Amino acid sequence: FTQVARKLTRENIQTTLELTYRSLKDHFGIAKPRLAVAALNPHGGEEGIFGDEEIDIIAPAVKSARKKRIPAYGPFPADSLFHHAARGDYDAVVCMYHDQGLIPLKLHHFFGGVALTLGPPFIRTSVDHGTAYDIAGTGKADESSMKEAILLAARLARRMVNRRTP
Known part of the structure; x- marks a missing residue:
């Protein structure tokens, strides 16, 4: 966790917000995506009591995104943010580290979750779990995520082709 805090930068968060916003518009056809940003520390840092990353890094990145007309909100405490996202208040949640985002995804879509890489000029989807070498060849693997x-890659490719076709 301390490595996450040390590697957190305003620039990386801004880039992630821009990529997420653009991808939701381009790939998913959401006209004005609303982005929520998760805090790093418990209770959103409690105004610096549990950490100052929200004040010094995350909030300024959100503010910069809003100046670029990206509807980004937060940072919000992660323990309650996903409830609001699940009920439709936001189109995406930008998380500060891997497990923060995967916990709610796997809670709701354990077998069918998909990882989508944003940024490259091509579509890249993958299963949201690891290699599962421990169960390879045993007949126990669930193919739902694959x-x-x-299917997501096919839908996104179709959307890209339709956008390019006059």
């Missing part, structure tokens, strides 16, 4: 990754 199926969903392929």
Whole structure:
């Protein structure tokens, strides 16, 4: 966790917000995506009591994104943010580290979750779990995540082709 805090930069968060906003518009057809930003520390840092990353890094990145007309909000405490996202208050949540974002995803879509890489000029989807070498060849693996990754890639490719076709 301390490594996450040391590597957190305003620039990286701004870039992630811009990529997420653009991808939701381009790939998913959301006209004005609303982005929520998760805090790093418990209770959103409690105004610096649990850490100052929200004050010094995350909030300024959100403010910069808003200056670029990106509807970004936060930072919000992660323990309650996903409830609001799940009920539709936001189109995406930008998290500060891997497990912060995967916990709610796996809670709701354990077998069918998909990872989508934002940024490259091509579509990249993958299963949201690891290699599962421990169960390879045993007949225990669930193919749902792989199926969903392929279907999402196909939908996104179709959308890209339709956007380019006059």
